[in-house]
Amino acid sequence: MRHDDAVSPYLLDVDRIDERSLIEKFAGKTVFFDGVFKGDYSLAIVNRHLAQALIDLGINLTCHTAEDDWQSDVNLATAPDIIRRMRDDYPFKETFDIHLRNTWPPVTHNMVGRQNAYVAFAWEELEFPQYLVDRFNRDLDLVTVISNFVRDSFARSGVTIPVEVTGNGCDHLSALAEDVPSPLPESRRRRILHVSSCFPRKGVDVLIDAFLDSFRADDPVELVIKTFPNPNNISASVLADRRDRLADAPPITIIDKHYNPSQLRALYRSAAMLVAPSRGEGFGLPLAEAMLLDVPVVTTNYSGQLDFCRPDTAWLVDCHMSASQAHVAGSHSLWAEPSVQHLGTQMRAVLDHPDEAQSRTQKAKSLLKAHFSWRSVAIRTLSALAKSVRTAAQPRQDWTVDLISSWQQQCGIATYSQHLYSTPAFEGRIEHIFARRIMDDALPEAPVDMIEATPRSMSRLWGYDLASLKRLAGRLEQARGDVLWMQHHPGHFSTPDMELLAQPITATSHRLRVLTMHSVKEALRGGSLDWTRAFDIVFLHSAEDAAAVSAAGHPNPIVIPHGVLLVPEDAPAPDPSHFTIGSFGFLMPHKNIDRLVLAFAEALNYEPRLRLKLFNCTVPNDESRAARAMIENLIAYLGLSDKITARFDFIPERELRRELMTCDLLSFLYGHSTETATGAARIAMSVDRPLLCSRSPVLRDLWPFSHVVRSTEIECIAEALLSLAQNPSLLSMLDRDRSQAAHWYSYPRTAARHVTAIEKMLGENIDHRRVA
Numbered sequence: 054m055r056h057d058d059a060v061s062p063y064l065l066d067v068d069r070i071d072e073r074s075l076i077e078k079f080a081g082k083t084v085f086f087d088g089v090f091k092g093d094y095s096l097a098i099v100n101r102h103l104a105q106a107l108i109d110l111g112i113n114l115t116c117h118t119a120e121d122d123w124q125s126d127v128n129l130a131t132a133p134d135i136i137r138r139m140r141d142d143y144p145f146k147e148t149f150d151i152h153l154r155n156t157w158p159p160v161t162h163n164m165v166g167r168q169n170a171y172v173a174f175a176w177e178e179l180e181f182p183q184y185l186v187d188r189f190n191r192d193l194d195l196v197t198v199i200s201n202f203v204r205d206s207f208a209r210s211g212v213t214i215p216v217e218v219t220g221n222g223c224d225h226l227s228a229l230a231e232d233v234p235s236p237l238p239e240s241r242r243r244r245i246l247h248v249s250s251c252f253p254r255k256g257v258d259v260l261i262d263a264f265l266d267s268f269r270a271d272d273p274v275e276l277v278i279k280t281f282p283n284p285n286n287i288s289a290s291v292l293a294d295r296r297d298r299l300a301d302a303p304p305i306t307i308i309d310k311h312y313n314p315s316q317l318r319a320l321y322r323s324a325a326m327l328v329a330p331s332r333g334e335g336f337g338l339p340l341a342e343a344m345l346l347d348v349p350v351v352t353t354n355y356s357g358q359l360d361f362c363r364p365d366t367a368w369l370v371d372c373h374m375s376a377s378q379a380h381v382a383g384s385h386s387l388w389a390e391p392s393v394q395h396l397g398t399q400m401r402a403v404l405d406h407p408d409e410a411q412s413r414t415q416k417a418k419s420l421l422k423a424h425f426s427w428r429s430v431a432i433r434t435l436s437a438l439a440k441s442v443r444t445a446a447q448p449r450q451d452w453t454v455d456l457i458s459s460w461q462q463q464c465g466i467a468t469y470s471q472h473l474y475s476t477p478a479f480e481g482r483i484e485h486i487f488a489r490r491i492m493d494d495a496l497p498e499a500p501v502d503m504i505e506a507t508p509r510s511m512s513r514l515w516g517y518d519l520a521s522l523k524r525l526a527g528r529l530e531q532a533r534g535d536v537l538w539m540q541h542h543p544g545h546f547s548t549p550d551m552e553l554l555a556q557p558i559t560a561t562s563h564r565l566r567v568l569t570m571h572s573v574k575e576a577l578r579g580g581s582l583d584w585t586r587a588f589d590i591v592f593l594h595s596a597e598d599a600a601a602v603s604a605a606g607h608p609n610p611i612v613i614p615h616g617v618l619l620v621p622e623d624a625p626a627p628d629p630s631h632f633t634i635g636s637f638g639f640l641m642p643h644k645n646i647d648r649l650v651l652a653f654a655e656a657l658n659y660e661p662r663l664r665l666k667l668f669n670c671t672v673p674n675d676e677s678r679a680a681r682a683m684i685e686n687l688i689a690y691l692g693l694s695d696k697i698t699a700r701f702d703f704i705p706e707r708e709l710r711r712e713l714m715t716c717d718l719l720s721f722l723y724g725h726s727t728e729t730a731t732g733a734a735r736i737a738m739s740v741d742r743p744l745l746c747s748r749s750p751v752l753r754d755l756w757p758f759s760h761v762v763r764s765t766e767i768e769c770i771a772e773a774l775l776s777l778a779q780n781p782s783l784l785s786m787l788d789r790d791r792s793q794a795a796h797w798y799s800y801p802r803t804a805a806r807h808v809t810a811i812e813k814m815l816g817e818n819i820d821h822r823r824v825a
Contacts, residue, residue: 061424062201062360063218065433072432076110078439085144085165086172087117088155090135091126093311095338099173099199100155101132102222106431108134117143151438159185161192170195172434173219175335176203177254177356178377180386180612181210183797190214197437199336200357208809209611211802217437220360222427223341226318233315235323242275242303243404246324246348248317248339249331251280251288254379256330256353258291259391261305263330265298267397274404275304279320282309285380321346326403326410330370330396332388333379334358340367341425344417349410351399355389361425366417368399374603374610376596384754385612387596387603450812453484455534455563457525459545460488460511463670463703465639465732466540466571472616474506476804483508484534487525489545490516522550526557536811537563539588542571548580555587565589565814573598581605589814592807597750611810614754615732616800618739620792624714632660632778635716635742637668637709638733640677640684640701644669645722645747645765647683652770654691660778666716667699668709706736713740718777718784722765723749738795743784745773758790 061067086104089096107114116138123129129136144165152166155173171189174196189196190213197219198204207216237244245264249255257278264276278288288307292299299305312320321327327343329352334340337358340350344366352362354369362369372389379388403410456474459467467489474483486508515525529537537558539546546554558566568588576582582605585591591610593599599610627633636649646669653665667684671677681701688697704712713719719737721744731751737744744759746752752759760783762773777784796802 063220063424063433065217065219065436066424070432070436075432075435075439076112079112079435082113082150083115084112084151084153085115085117085149086153087119087143088153089120089157090116090118090129090139091120091123093128093314096155096157096175097128098225098338099175099221101129101135102225102427103155103173103430103434104135104138105132106222106427107434108138109428110431110435112435114138115140115149117141119143153434159188161188164192168194168438170197170438172197173221173430174198174203175357176206177333177335178379178381178383178386178388179206179209179333180377180383181206181212182381182383183211184793186211187797195437197434200334200360202357202359203335205813208813209613209806211806211809215437215440217433217440219430219433219437220425221336221338221341222425222430223338223345223421224426226314226321226342227345229315229318231318231322233319235319236312236316237277237306237308237320237323239323240275242273243325244323245274245276245400246279246320246327246343247276247329248279248321248327248343249329250283251278251286252283252379253285253287254332254377254388256332256391257288259330259393259396260328261291261295263393263396263400264305265295265302266393267400268303270301270303272303274325275306277320277324278305278307279312279317280307280309281311317342318346321348324348326351326400328396328400329353329358330391331356331358332390333377336360337362341421344414345421347414347418349403349414350417351396351403353389353391361417361420366413366420368403368413370399371395373600375600384757385596385614387599387610387612390600450815452482452535452564452812452815454479454482454536454538455485455487455529455532456483456508456538456540457487457515458489458540460486462489462491464489466542466545468706469571469616469732470540471506472618472800473804473807476801478801478804478808479506485509485532486511487515487528487532488513490514490521492517516545522553526554529554529557529561532561532563535563535815536565536567537561538567538569540569540571541576543576543579544572548576548584551584555584558587565811567592567811569593570598570602573601577601582607590810592810595750595753609814613803613806613810614798615735616803617735617795617798618710619799619801620739620741620795621710621714624740625711627715627717630662631664632662632718633664633666633716634745634774635666635668635713635719636721637713637719637736638670638721638731640669640671640680642676642680643724643726645724646680647687648765648767648770649720649722650684650687650691650693650697652767652774653697654693655767655771656774656778657693657696660775663696663774663778665693665697666712667697668704668712669699669701670703671701710736710740713737713742716742718743718745718774720745721752721755722747722762722770723751724765725749726751735798738791738798741788741792741795743777743788744791745777758787758794760787 088100090100117140149166152164152169153172195215197217199221204216204218251257268274321343326349331353334357340358351368353372355372371392374387375390377386377388458470483506490513515521566588567590569592585607591602594615599612602610657663671681719742721734746755746759746761747765762769
C-alpha cells in the first residue's frame, strides 16, 4: 500500500468500513474473550484495551483469565467494565457464537466458539514454529495479527487459515493526565531513551555500542534504559563487558523498577528521542507510544514497526539478516542485525536537525491518530470476524516456471528438484527445464508407478565447458515462463559462471527470478556473491546461509527447509536377530565412514548382534576414491566382511530406501562441511528410523529429534552405538518427534511454502525496504 500519512497500512481499511452496519452484525451474538489481563505485561495491556474497545462498541463480551489473584491487580482495577464481565470458571460445557483468545503460549484445542479466533497475535520471528502452524490450521477459523510482518511470517511458515492484520492501538498513554512529573530528575543533557525487556532481540547491546562510539563524556547527552528484571535481560551484562569504556562516556542509567502508566508517560515526554535497534518486533508498542507523545524515534528498518515507522516518520537504521538467537527461535529463523555505525549516525541526525525531527514526529503522530486507536483495532477485529468464514480453497494462480537444474542424473540437486517439482503445488507449472548435459551419470528409468514432474519441454544445454554456458545464456532470452528458477550448486556453476549469466538472467522477460542455493559456504570460497542480486528471491535451507547471503547485500533471502519424502506404507522391518546400523550418501572424507567402521569394530567386541550396512556412492574424484580404498582396506584388515555390507555404486532411490528400512539405526557422523543441508539425512527421515548425528552444523536442524554424539572420536561413537543397541527405550525415545518433523518438512508442505513466497512477490511490486 502507499506509504503516506493519510493511508492506513492495513488491507481491512482499503474498503471504507460502515461501522454501524458492521456492529449490527454482532447484535445478539455472545462473545467470549479469554487470555492474559493482569499486570503490565504487553500481552495484558493489549488484551485489556482491546476488550474495553469491544465493550465500548456494544459487543456482548464475557471475559476470563486463568491468572491467580486477578481481582487484586491494580492495572485491571482501572478497567471496571472488564471486571464486571469477568467470570471465574472456564465454560467448558458452554458454546459461544465467537471465542476470542490471546495467551502465551498459544493453546487452541479447548476453545468453545462456533467461530474461534486468536486475536492481536504478536510474533517477532520470520519462522513460526511448525507445531503451532498445525494447531492454528486445525483448530482456528481466524487469527488476527498486529502487523503486516507477522502476517508474512505466518504465510511463509504455512498457516493456511485466514490471517488478518488489525494493528495495535497506542492511544492509551496519551489519554492520561499530564500533571505527573518525570520520575527522573531534570538534566541539562538531552535524554536518549530505550524502553524494553532488554532481551537479546531488543538490541540493547547494539544501542550501547553505538552510544559509546558516537558520544564522549563532554557531549550533552545521556542514555536511559527503562527495563524490568527478567532472566533474559542482558543490559547489566552488556555494560559490565564494556566497563573499561564507560569512564569516557556520557552517563548511562538503567531503571528496572516498576513505573505506572503516568510515570512512563512522563519519562517518554522527558526524552529527546526513543531508540529501539531491535532485531525483530511484532509491532513495537513503545515506539508508537513515544511518537504520540511527540518523541522522535530511531529504529531498525525491519519487522513489525515498519507499519508506522517509515522514512518520513522515523529514522531507520540499516541492517542485514542473521540466524536468530531468540529463546523462541527455531533452527530456520532469522532476525535483523542493525548497523552500529548507522545507528550512531541516525541518533546524531535527530539531535542535529531539530526541525526535521519535529516534521517527522508530526507526520508519525498524524498517522497514529488516524489509524492506530484501540477503537480502530476493535473495528478491524469485527471486520475480520465478519469476513472470515472458512471458505473453499482460493483459485489456483496461473503461473509457470522455467527451471535451470540438473535433472534425472546421479546428483543430489537433480534428486531434490525432481521431488520438489513432483508435488501437487507445482503440478503443471514446469514450462521448460534447462538441464545439465549427461556424461555417464544418467539415472535408470524410473518405475512406471513413480510420480515425476513433467515439463512441457526440456533441453540439455549446459555443463562442463564455457561454450555450453554461453548456449544457456543465449537460450534464456527465448524462455516464456513467468518465473525463472535456478537450482544452484557451485560444483555446477562457479562464481565466474554466475557473473557471466547475471546479465542475461536480468534481461529475460520473466516476471520473477528465483534462486535456490545449496552450498553457500562453498560459493563464498569461490568469490563474491554479488551475482545473487540478479535474482529477486534467494531460497536457502539454513538460517546461517541466509545470513551470509544477506550480508552480501541481497535484500530477500528466505529460509525453507530441505524437503523430506513421505514414509512408504509397505516398509520392511529390520531383522530382530541383529541390530543393524546403516549409513549412506555420496562418499566424501568429511562423512567419517572410516571412523564409523572403526567404532563399529570396537562396539562389536561387546555386542555380537551388531551389523553395519554402508551405501556410499563413490563420486568421480580422487578424495572419494581414496576414501573407498581406506574403507575396503579397514573392513578386510579387521576381518569384518561377514558383518559389514558395503556398496559404493549408485543405488536407485526406491531400492535404497527399502534397504534403509531394514536398519535399526541410521548414522550421520559428519565433520566439517561446506554443504548447506544434506539430502541424505532427509532420505533417512523418510524411512522413519532412529538417527545418530554428529554436531556438524549441516545437521543442526536434525538435532532436536536425533541422538547426537558428543564428538566423532571413535570411542565416543562406539559408546553411542552400544548404548542405543542395548537400550530399546533410549533408541525409540525420539521416534515421535522425528515422525512429526518428517511431516512438517515433507516435500508437499515445503513446496507449498515456496509457492506462497513466489505468489506474494508476483502479486506486488518487489519490495527491497526490509534490509539495507
